[in-house]
């Protein structure tokens with residue numbers, strides 16, 4: 001199996017060139033006419049905000065450390081609410097802050113309804129939510145239903161109880177092969193590398209899609225279902241406005257024999273729901289059940305799926321009777337090319353039309369190399385493979401060199417495209433500072449299990465290095481002591497305090513763009529405007545256009561007033577790697 005994060009495969013132009021030409025100027029009207037007014041009326045009232053929300057992703061351990069232990073925490077987040085308010089984001093999504101041995105950055109959870117004591121307490125969670133709500137910022141928490149940690153009381157009980165017991169039925173235990181069951185049940189591989197089976201010590205093996213410390217749950221088991229109903233209610237009752245569902249495409253599995261051979265299932269994205277592990281049709285029963293819970297709240301709770309599925313099947317996760325929204329990961333694979341962007345935008349808009357929801361755009365998250373670094377590497381056919389190698393190779397001379405300024409310039413242009421599109425946008429912490437991947441973390445400092453299981457891949461720590469808030473101090477204002485992952489010297493120049501003082505900084509560009517966005521874009525307007533192939537040009541609001549020049553030479557602009565630019569114009573023309581929002585009257 002390839003790592004989930006590889007998201008391999010070419011960007012597919014599902015809409016196709018011919019359809020693209022005929023898509024028309026106003027897709028909102030198309031959505032309305034496709035789905036009918038009743039459908040829109042029933043879903044829109046509750047989800048209006050979420051259809052266009054800008055959500056800021058916080059990786060709690062690396063955001064702000066309030067008690068000087070080198071680990072970010074919930075009071076740290078509370079202390080930075082003024083910063084979040086100054087960004088004018090609508091919501092924050094918190095990656096897991098639950099008790100965990102950190103075998104997978106907190107996605108290995110000991111207790112889904114508690115706060116890791118190193119990050120605070122439930123009272124700290126309540127205080128953080130109150131403070132965010134007072135600033136008019138909604139809160140999304142991460143629900144991780146595919147697995148627990150191996151320290152979870154259920155898993156400890158399952159190991160102790162032995163084969164055939166109700167305790168084991170909550171997980172996926174199977175008999176091993178060989179005389180004493182000393183061989184794994186099959187040749188399936190974990191997404192982090194190595195066998196997907198770990199021995200229970202008594203001839204049985206348990207299944208884990210990710211690290212061995214993350215045993216997969218059995219979603220055929222009613223106790224498992226009931227426990228997660230309790231978990232979503234628990235956080236909703238404590239003020240969570242929404243949920244990000246981890247591995248949403250993975251909960252239902254066909255573990256019956258004969259097993260499909262590992263070689264046959266290495267392509268994760270099937271179009272027909274026949275993969276034994278991923279994107280099975282019956283997974284939506286779980287979300288229909290949760291949707292009833294979400295809709296029992298006023299306002300209904302929001303949810304967004306992390307579903308790594310064939311693009312043709314993504315819309316099902318975003319439908320009103322399932323989770324209601326799904327990340328559009330295609331932008332993570334898109335190269336800095338006008339055609340790649342056109343294709344991804346067309347496919348995202350086609351999804352919106354088909355499910356009556358919106359899509360959620362993103363340029364980075366805690367699993368991907370930072371966008372400024374991706375766009376600072378030369379374009380090459382196999383660049384995706386380089387990305388997955390996570391810039392580990394950037395320093396070895398064999399890999400093309402990074403041009404940091406070019407990457408930042410393109411990343412600034414890119415976020416202005418995303419913010420002008422219909423739909424919701426997720427911003428990963430630190431992208432608003434133009435931060436790069438920290439490519440040269442020493443091997444002994446790495447925390448990600450992807451690194452320890454591979455000699456080639458350095459894993460995901462390079463985008464998880466704690467944020468620089470000030471230009472000096474033991475951890476650049478992150479906390480009173482050194483941070484849990486070492487911060488490089490160059491972080492100083494990217495610090496929040498430095499950027500606040502510079503009107504041309506990336507932070508100030510984000511602030512201006514976010515402040516303007518709500519008033520400029522109605523949220524659903526979109527239409528392509530004819531342009532040269534290397535220029536992306538669309539109408540996105542009342543008399544407002546978004547124009548990006550991906551070409552090497554300056555491009556001409558239609559007459560109009562520049563509202564905001566990712567870089568200054570050159571003699572009235574749009575320079576390379578620049579986006580402007582224009583009012584054309």
Ligand code: NOJ
Nearest residue numbers: 104107144210246247367
């Ligand atoms: C997806 C999360 O984004 C990633 O960080 C994690 O390793 C896996 N799911 C497993 O929970």
